[in-house]
Amino acid sequence: MTQDGINAEQVRHLGKLARLELTSEEVEHYAAQLEQILSAITSISAVATQEIPPTSHPIPMENVYRDDLALPGLELADFVPGAPAFEDDRFRVPRILGEPS
Amino acid sequence: MNDLTRQSAATLATAIARKEVSSEEVTQAHLDRISQVDERVHAFLYVDPQESIARAREVDQQIGRGELSSPLAGVPIALKDLLATKGLPTTCGSRILEGWRPPYNATIVEKLHAAGVVSLGKTNMDEFAMGSSTEHSGYGPTHNPWDLQRIPGGSGGGSAAAVASFESPLAIGTDTGGSIRQPAAVTGTVGVKPTYGGVSRYGIVALASSLDQAGPCARDVMDTALLHSVIAGHDPRDSTSINAPVPDFVAAALKADVRGMKIGVIKELQGEGFQAGVLERFNQSLETLTELGAEIVEVSCPNFQYALGAYYLILPSEASSNLAKFDGMRFGIREDDGKNRSVEQVMSATREKGFGAEVKRRIMLGTYALSSGYYDAYYGQAQRIRTLITRDFEAAFLQVDVLVSPTAPTTAFKIGEKLDDPLAMYLNDIATIPVNLAGNCAMSLPIGLASEDGLPVGLQIIAPAMADALLYQVGSALESALVDRWGGLLISEAPSL
Numbered sequence: 001m002t003q004d005g006i007n008a009e010q011v012r013h014l015g016k017l018a019r020l021e022l023t024s025e026e027v028e029h030y031a032a033q034l035e036q037i038l039s040a041i042t043s044i045s046a047v048a049t050q051e052i053p054p055t056s057h058p059i060p061m062e063n064v065y066r067d068d069l070a071l072p073g074l075e076l077a078d079f080v081p082g083a084p085a086f087e088d089d090r091f092r093v094p095r096i097l098g099e100p101s
Numbered sequence: 102m103n104d105l106t107r108q109s110a111a112t113l114a115t116a117i118a119r120k121e122v123s124s125e126e127v128t129q130a131h132l133d134r135i136s137q138v139d140e141r142v143h144a145f146l147y148v149d150p151q152e153s154i155a156r157a158r159e160v161d162q163q164i165g166r167g168e169l170s171s172p173l174a175g176v177p178i179a180l181k182d183l184l185a186t187k188g189l190p191t192t193c194g195s196r197i198l199e200g201w202r203p204p205y206n207a208t209i210v211e212k213l214h215a216a217g218v219v220s221l222g223k224t225n226m227d228e229f230a231m232g233s234s235t236e237h238s239g240y241g242p243t244h245n246p247w248d249l250q251r252i253p254g255g256s257g258g259g260s261a262a263a264v265a266s267f268e269s270p271l272a273i274g275t276d277t278g279g280s281i282r283q284p285a286a287v288t289g290t291v292g293v294k295p296t297y298g299g300v301s302r303y304g305i306v307a308l309a310s311s312l313d314q315a316g317p318c319a320r321d322v323m324d325t326a327l328l329h330s331v332i333a334g335h336d337p338r339d340s341t342s343i344n345a346p347v348p349d350f351v352a353a354a355l356k357a358d359v360r361g362m363k364i365g366v367i368k369e370l371q372g373e374g375f376q377a378g379v380l381e382r383f384n385q386s387l388e389t390l391t392e393l394g395a396e397i398v399e400v401s402c403p404n405f406q407y408a409l410g411a412y413y414l415i416l417p418s419e420a421s422s423n424l425a426k427f428d429g430m431r432f433g434i435r436e437d438d439g440k441n442r443s444v445e446q447v448m449s450a451t452r453e454k455g456f457g458a459e460v461k462r463r464i465m466l467g468t469y470a471l472s473s474g475y476y477d478a479y480y481g482q483a484q485r486i487r488t489l490i491t492r493d494f495e496a497a498f499l500q501v502d503v504l505v506s507p508t509a510p511t512t513a514f515k516i517g518e519k520l521d522d523p524l525a526m527y528l529n530d531i532a533t534i535p536v537n538l539a540g541n542c543a544m545s546l547p548i549g550l551a552s553e554d555g556l557p558v559g560l561q562i563i564a565p566a567m568a569d570a571l572l573y574q575v576g577s578a579l580e581s582a583l584v585d586r587w588g589g590l591l592i593s594e595a596p597s598l
Binding site: 006010011014015016017018019020021022023026030033034036037038040041042043044045047048049052053054055056057058059061064066074078079081082083084085091093094095096098 | 201202203204205297298311312337340341343404407409410411413414421425428429430431432433434435437441442443444445446447448449450452453456461462464465466468469472478479481482483484485486487488489491523524527538539540541566
């Protein structure tokens with residue numbers, strides 16, 4: 001990717017990274033739109049200098065501890081009906097091997 | 102009592118507590134209203150009249166036995182479809198979650214249940230809360246009760262429209278960049294974005310975790326104060342939840358006093374890009390606040406001009422990560438043609454089919470901003486801008502008690518007008534976004550109709566973090582002056598549908 005724009009090929013790559021099987025029509029459409037949006041928003045990259053600390057979260061965050069107690073969790077019956085495929089107490093998924101490169 | 106759907110939640114709760122009317126009667130009246138008008142408004146994605154009535158009867162019994170003393174017991178509510186409701190459809194406005202029923206309740210849902218507030222159903226929204234018009238719902242747009250050809254704002258357009266069309270006295274919204282306040286502004290209703298961490302996010306499907314906050318929607322300030330009191334408070338299940346006592350919002354609303362207060366007008370949030378009729382009403386409200394005894398001061402927040410840019414890098418970055426879980430493996434739809442496709446291909450096909458255009462745009466933007474080599478230039482810089490915006494607020498609050506601005510730059514636009522122009526759509530949130538980036542709190546309340554189009558205008562009050570009570574104190578003071586002038590709430594001027 002280059003800093004000065006976003007083209008169809010880059011959109012196709014983003015689609016791949018984000019697991020979106022984009023149609024070629026969408027690729028063209030989004031390339032133009034993302035280019036427009038990025039050129040409007042990325043001007044901020046020159047505004048703040050490195051001395052300014054980044055804010056990741058609006059309130060001061062501290063780690064929260066709790067006692068390590070066993071509590072009742074979800075029952076199978078709670079979430080099995082919502083699963084696309086379920087078998088032998090497990091989520092059934094498509095094949096995970098033989099991925100095309 | 103006359104038409105139950107025209108009453109405030111406070112009035113209904115008092116009547117229910119005194120047994121002048123039952124929760125069942127109140128709930129039934131609202132269900133009837135929904136069946137009369139929702140075909141045209143489309144505020145709701147899901148309504149289950151039998152379930153609501155059964156719950157109302159249960160609440161009536163609890164009240165009869167003296168077991169419920171909550172200030173909203175028996176009053177109906179509409180829930181944005183971003184809230185997990187156990188056993189009830191929760192789509193987040195997305196086709197990818199069509200038919201999914203969560204195995205648990207959001208903390209807000211549990212709190213409302215414990216307080217005897219009766220759910221009427223789930224409201225429409227822009228898909229995964231991405232949008233300012235509710236046109237990005239996978240289930241069709243919601244229409245503004247003031248003009249059915251216009252948008253009700255977004256992402257919480259369904260919640261605002263349900264309240265504005267008298268289908269429900271109360272609703273829950275969520276606000277990541279203005280999704281409670283901008284719909285409130287364009288529908289002539291009241292909406293509050295609480296301080297970040299003030300209301301539990303547990304069970305609210307995350308859009309941008311560092312910006313999201315749920316809050317109350319209603320037709321007047323007191324009702325939002327009552328609802329805010331019911332849903333606020335520390336939740337051990339949300340690690341970002343603030344562990345501090347909840348201020349008395351109702352007392353603040355009753356106080357309704359701005360005498361001696363300094364109110365800051367944000368220089369950068371007026372002028373160019375703001376509709377003339379919006380500014381006219383806004384300036385009139387400043388005069389009203391002065392008459393009420395406040396001192397109006399202009400303050401500058403120079404970094405607000407970068408807020409939109411920072412927001413549209415931070416939000417898509419967090420969203421692209423949060424939405425990775427919608428992959429068709431454990432819940433929601435799965436797009437599998439049965440041709441032995443790989444897991445990656447099925448995920449890609451499922452997300453392609455299940456997500457709408459705006460969600461895809463933002464996922465790709467976020468993926469881009471987080472890419473190696475870009476992370477520091479985009480996401481890192483956006484986080485530094487966030488610091489500058491927070492500092493702008495801190496400096497402003499050294500000079501004034503609260504800040505005000507128009508909530509949205511324009512009144513409700515026509516459905517379809519900005520649908521394929523993302524940048525134009527993003528500009529709707531120019532005045533609301535800085536608050537989410539800094540994490541403080543804000544309210545939008547109606548201040549009149551714009552002279553050029555006769556549509557509602559909203560004023561935004563912004564207070565420091567944890568000072569939510571100030572919103573209610575200032576909001577109710579302004580509201581009661583306006584109501585005296587108008588002879589009733591602005592919403593009573595909306596078409597009867």
